[in-house]
Amino acid sequence: MAAGIRIKICGLMRPEDILYVNRVRADYAGFILAEGRRRTLDRERVKELAADLAPGILKTGVFVNQDPDWIAETVRITGIDAVQLHGSETEKEILYLRKLLDEGPGKQCRIVRAFRVEGPEDILRAEESSADLVLLDHGAGGSGEAFDWSLAGKAGRPFFLAGGLDAENVQEAIRLLKPWAVDVSSGVESGGKKDPEKIRKFTEAVRNCQI
Numbered sequence: 329m330a331a332g333i334r335i336k337i338c339g340l341m342r343p344e345d346i347l348y349v350n351r352v353r354a355d356y357a358g359f360i361l362a363e364g365r366r367r368t369l370d371r372e373r374v375k376e377l378a379a380d381l382a383p384g385i386l387k388t389g390v391f392v393n394q395d396p397d398w399i400a401e402t403v404r405i406t407g408i409d410a411v412q413l414h415g416s417e418t419e420k421e422i423l424y425l426r427k428l429l430d431e432g433p434g435k436q437c438r439i440v441r442a443f444r445v446e447g448p449e450d451i452l453r454a455e456e457s458s459a460d461l462v463l464l465d466h467g468a469g470g471s472g473e474a475f476d477w478s479l480a481g482k483a484g485r486p487f488f489l490a491g492g493l494d495a496e497n498v499q500e501a502i503r504l505l506k507p508w509a510v511d512v513s514s515g516v517e518s519g520g521k522k523d524p525e526k527i528r529k530f531t532e533a534v535r536n537c538q539i
Contacts, residue, residue, distance in 0.1 A: 333502060334509035335534055336388065336488065337516065337527060339367040340377060345522045350382040352531040355509065357385050361402060362392035362414065366520070367513075375406045388412050388440070396421055400428035403437050412440040412463065422458055440488065445479050455484045463511060466491035480505050495529035499537040510534060 337349050338358030349357050359374045360367040369377070378387045386409040391399055393415035403411065411429075413422070422439060429437050441459035443450050444466070454462040464480050464487050480489065486508030489501055494515035501510070516526040 333507065333534055333537075335531055336509055336511040337513070337522075338388070338390065338490075338511055339513035339517075340522065341367055341369060342522070343377065343380065344524075346377055346380045348522055348524045348527045349385065350380075351524070352527055353382065354385060354531065356388050356410070356511075357381055358388045358390055358412070358511070358513070359406075359408070361389045362394070371402050371405050374402075374408070378406060378408065386410055390414055393417065396425040396428055399425060400432055400434060403429060403434040404432055408437065410438040410440055410461075412442060413459070414442040414463075414465075417441065419458055426458075442490075445476070448479060451479055451483050454487065461486070461488065461508075463488035463490055465511075477501060477504055480507075493530075495526065495533045498530060498533050502534065502537045503539050506539065 334355035336356035336358055337354045340346060340349065340357055340359055359369055361374065362368060374389065381387060387407065388410040389402060389406065389408040390412045391414065399411055422441060426439060429435060438460040440461045440463055441457045442463040442465055443454045445451065445464050454464060462485065488509045488511045489505060489507035490511035493501060493510055493512045498510055512530055516530050517523055518526065
């Protein structure tokens, strides 16, 4: 079985999305706080939705090239457990954000740095990142497209695998790459909204995968 592989359902927007995530007991619930995205929410809405998550489901906020001070304030307001940086954030910015979180209410908050994988050099950058966790993706997130998975097989640290995953291909990805966690958004949607049946099938595929 794929014991220990964590599941993140990202791009949650509605109360029913929270219900679906609670029902399958996902490990991470993702909320988009980056500006100008289809699934973008404001901080108060994230706080409201996150309050209804079942205990043990970790709340993740997704940010893109946003001010570290604003991100740290968002952690305080929303109570999120992880900050996912999905832009061109530098090591200096990551270290500064870590300092802000440690000095405030986010000492236990993890920093996840996402990397767009186009070549072996991107895997190397992910390996060297000071972030607590890394995520390997096709692009800016939510594209529904996969990158060349053979590149991720060379990663020398645990990682979230994202990009183009769904119930039909996630077992192949797990067997090939053995990721620390899998991250899905558009792959469990129908008509741009989270689909409870697709979420169920995805989580079952992960948990029943034979490796």
